[in-house]
Amino acid sequence: MTDNSDNLAPDDGDLTHKLTLETARITWSELQRHFARGVVLVVHGQLDLIKVAVKFAEDDTQQFEEWLKNKQLWRAQDKDAKSWHTSNTDFWSVVVVPWVLVQVIDK
Numbered sequence: 001m002t003d004n005s006d007n008l009a010p011d012d013g014d015l016t017h018k019l020t021l022e023t024a025r026i027t028w029s030e031l032q033r034h035f036a037r038g039v040v041l042v043v044h045g046q047l048d049l050i051k052v053a054v055k056f057a058e059d060d061t062q063q064f065e066e067w068l069k070n071k072q073l074w075r076a077q078d079k080d081a082k083s084w085h086t087s088n089t090d091f092w093s094v095v096v097v098p099w100v101l102v103q104v105i106d107k
């Protein structure tokens with residue numbers, strides 16, 4: 001019997017587990033280079049960072065548009081960077097190529 005597991009798309013549980021393992025705490029100084037490349041997306045604290053990452057990996061455009069409309073997800077702006085620099089902000093982060101999804105850690 002052959003193993004066809006490589007041909008199967010991962011289910012949400014597998015993807016959630018994989019992304020959870022890839023989540024890391026990151027400082028503003030570590031995030032700056034990604035911000036400079038324009039690939040940082042901010043996830044509002046009301047959302048679950050991993051669930052958002054899963055939706056990105058699944059390319060759920062309808063969900064992205066809803067989050068953008070509700071201002072629960074946005075591309076990091078200069079005003080964000082200035083605030084993060086001033087307060088030396090820490091984040092939870094996960095990469096879903098090409099994006100770096102971040103969520104501010106409340107101190």
